Amino acid sequence: MNNKNMAMKLSAAIEQQQFEQATDAVQALRPIDIADIMALIEPKLAWQLLEQLPNRSTIFAYLEADIQVALAYVFPRAVLAEIVGEMPSDERVDLYKCLSQDQRDVLLPALAQAKREDIRRLASYAERTAGALMSSGYATLGAQMNVTEALAALRLEAPDAETIYHAYVIDAKRKLLGVVSLRVLILAAPEQLIHDIMVSSVISCDVNDDQEDVAKTVARYDLISLPITDASGALVGIVTHDDAMDVASDEATDDFHKSGGVSTMVGRLKDVSIRVLYRKRVFWLVFLVFGNLLSGLSIANFEDVIAANLVLVFFLPLLVDSGGNAGSQSATLMVRALATGDVVMRDWFSLVGREAMVALLLGATMAVAISIIGYIRGGAVVSMVLALSMVSVVMIGCVIGMSLPFILNKLGFDPATASAPLITSVCDASGVLIYLFIASQFLPLG
Numbered sequence: 001m002n003n004k005n006m007a008m009k010l011s012a013a014i015e016q017q018q019f020e021q022a023t024d025a026v027q028a029l030r031p032i033d034i035a036d037i038m039a040l041i042e043p044k045l046a047w048q049l050l051e052q053l054p055n056r057s058t059i060f061a062y063l064e065a066d067i068q069v070a071l072a073y074v075f076p077r078a079v080l081a082e083i084v085g086e087m088p089s090d091e092r093v094d095l096y097k098c099l100s101q102d103q104r105d106v107l108l109p110a111l112a113q114a115k116r117e118d119i120r121r122l123a124s125y126a127e128r129t130a131g132a133l134m135s136s137g138y139a140t141l142g143a144q145m146n147v148t149e150a151l152a153a154l155r156l157e158a159p160d161a162e163t164i165y166h167a168y169v170i171d172a173k174r175k176l177l178g179v180v181s182l183r184v185l186i187l188a189a190p191e192q193l194i195h196d197i198m199v200s201s202v203i204s205c206d207v208n209d210d211q212e213d214v215a216k217t218v219a220r221y222d223l224i225s226l227p228i229t230d231a232s233g234a235l236v237g238i239v240t241h242d243d244a245m246d247v248a249s250d251e252a253t254d255d256f257h258k259s260g261g262v263s264t265m266v267g268r269l270k271d272v273s274i275r276v277l278y279r280k281r282v283f284w285l286v287f288l289v290f291g292n293l294l295s296g297l298s299i300a301n302f303e304d305v306i307a308a309n310l311v312l313v314f315f316l317p318l319l320v321d322s323g324g325n326a327g328s329q330s331a332t333l334m335v336r337a338l339a340t341g342d343v344v345m346r347d348w349f350s351l352v353g354r355e356a357m358v359a360l361l362l363g364a365t366m367a368v369a370i371s372i373i374g375y376i377r378g379g380a381v382v383s384m385v386l387a388l389s390m391v392s393v394v395m396i397g398c399v400i401g402m403s404l405p406f407i408l409n410k411l412g413f414d415p416a417t418a419s420a421p422l423i424t425s426v427c428d429a430s431g432v433l434i435y436l437f438i439a440s441q442f443l444p445l446g
Contacts, residue, residue, distance in 0.1 A: 007040035014045045023052050027192030031055055037063035043070045051079055057086035065098045070101055081110035088162055090135040090243060093122040121349070122237075130214045131207040133247065134228045134237030139167040143177055143195040147188045157301075162240050165224050169198045176202055176232040177229055204229050207236055211247050216341065218244035251339075294429035295320075302436035309443045310383075311378040315370070316358060316435065319389055323397035323431035324424035330355060331423045338405055338415045348406045355402045356395060363394030385442050389435040396434060397427040 006025070025047075026034050035264040037061065038046045048069070050056045060083050073081055073094070084092055084107060096104060096119050108116050118136050120145035125131025139157045141150050150167070158164050167185075169178040174347065178198035188197050204227045205214050209253070218226050218241055225238045306312055334351075337343040344350065367387040375383035401423050 003037050004040060005203075008038050010037065010049060011041050011045050012326075014041075014048050019048070019052050022049050030059040032062045034059050038061060038435055039067050043074045047071050047075050047079070052082075057083050061087050061091045062291070065094065068095050068251060071100050072099060072107075073088055077106055077110050078357040080107060085111055085115055088135055089118055089137050090124060090133065090162075093119055093132075099334050109194070125207065127150050128211050130205050130209045130211060130228045130239060131206065131237070133211045133214060133243060133369070134207070134239050134442065135162050136237050136245070137162040137166045138225070138227075138235075138238040140174075140235070141167045141180065141194050143171070143193070144167050145193050145194045146190065147185055147194070147197075148190045149184055150180075150194055154185075161412055162238070163225050167221075168202075168227055168238075169194055170235050173232075174236075176204060176229055176233060177233045179227070203229060205230070207240075212251050214239050215244040215247040215251070219248065292425055292428065295432045298429065298432040298436060302440055305436060305440045305443060306443050308445050309378070309382070310438065311382055311441075312436070314377065315374065315386055316432070318370065319386070319393050319435050320428050320431040322390060323393035323427040325397075326359065326362060326394045327397035327423045327427040328400030330398045331405060334405040335415045340411055345406060345410060352399060352402060355398050359395040359398035360391065360397070363391035366394060367391050381442055385439050389438050390437065393427075393435045396430050397423075400426055 010022050010025060013019075018081060026037065029037075034053070038050065040178040041049070041420065046442070050059060053059060060071070061070070075083070092115070096107070108119070111119070112180070122131070122134070122136065128180065137160055139161045141152055141153060145153065154164050154167060165182050165247050167180055168176060169180060171177055178195075178200045180194060180198040181200050183199055188409070203223065205217055207228050207230050213225060214228075217223070223241060225240045226244070227235055228237045228239060230236050251435065334343070339405065367390040370390050371387040374386035404426070409415045
């Protein structure tokens with residue numbers, strides 16, 4: 001049975017107050033699969049089912065933010081407070097930020113004081129920083145504990161911790177001293193001190209670091225969790241591997257949108273309104289319309305050459321597209337390399353020389369193919385013009401495509417803005433100008 005049919009079946013059962021039948025129907029499913037089904041059920045019915053399920057907070061956390069907010073409107077205050085209280089701290093704060101002020105005012109008083117303060121603290125950090133991403137559910141140990149005491153402490157902390165595979169060693173002021181893995185604890189002798197078995201050189205990030213840098217750190221060192229500290233070195237939270245990978249996925253999606261000339265979008269494409277889609281796409285399209293006028297101006301400037309040699313028109317789209325395609329390839333490689341940290345600004349001089357050599361080889365290869373067709377269509381002179389133009393257009397396209405991400409990065413813009421439409425428009429204009437200029441030097445005007 002597909003999700004839609006299952007949702008219809010569950011809705012009918014809930015309307016008839018057959019809660020036992022409804023819970024039995026989803027009992028064998030995983031929380032994320034239950035969440036997919038619940039997303040298709042009316043909120044007023046969905047909350048009645050969710051209230052009956054033992055893993056309700058886990059299921060609720062898998063729902064999209066807009067659905068969580070819709071359910072929050074229909075949940076009784078006590079039920080909402082229970083579910084929110086059971087959620088991991090970072091997901092709890094994400095929901096809190098999506099609620100209206102009226103909903104927040106209803107929710108907060110119903111939560112325990114510790115959870116209220118935790119929500120306020122985590123919600124105070126700037127968006128897209130480590131502080132906004134981190135969780136306060138982590139395990140801590142004292143340096144002077146022995147292994148037996150540490151394991152006993154972890155048993156008590158485990159219910160509220162997102163992970164206990166890594167426990168962080170702190171002092172009385174919560175300064176981060178080291179980290180110890182659960183594996184090391186299990187293999188160590190019971191009387192050994194944590195101070196003697198912990199790793200003192202801890203990889204960490206500052207609470208104000210960009211979330212993309214946090215995700216890169218987690219991926220680079222293959223961490224289960226990454227401790228986050230404040231300016232004094234005190235431990236204030238952790239970022240888990242799954243949250244870091246969500247950031248990496250979101251950043252990659254953002255780059256894909258920008259590479260297509262689309263502003264950043266939030267939410268699922270199928271749920272985005274026509275107004276938002278229009279607003280996110282119109283700027284670059286209008287901007288590039290005026291950019292493409294440069295190609296028209298180049299053509300207008302060489303009207304006499306084109307009129308005397310109409311065969312040039314046949315090859316114009318081919319040459320221009322070749323330059324744009326080559327430029328897009330170079331831009332894609334550079335944008336990704338800058339995003340992953342493989343290259344930095346000081347690498348530009350060495351890379352531009354290598355890119356020019358690669359472009360020369362690519363252009364020469366493509367010139368051989370097009371010159372044969374040019375010879376057939378227009379003779380030896382046209383063939384030579386096409387060959388020279390192809391080499392020049394591809395070389396210019398590659399250099400532009402490689403350089404634009406560096407320039408934008410230097411100016412403080414996202415390199416992903418050097419998108420395929422932008423690169424193509426710049427390469428089109430320069431390609432038309434180069435092609436017709438070379439033609440005017442070798443072909444007769446009448």
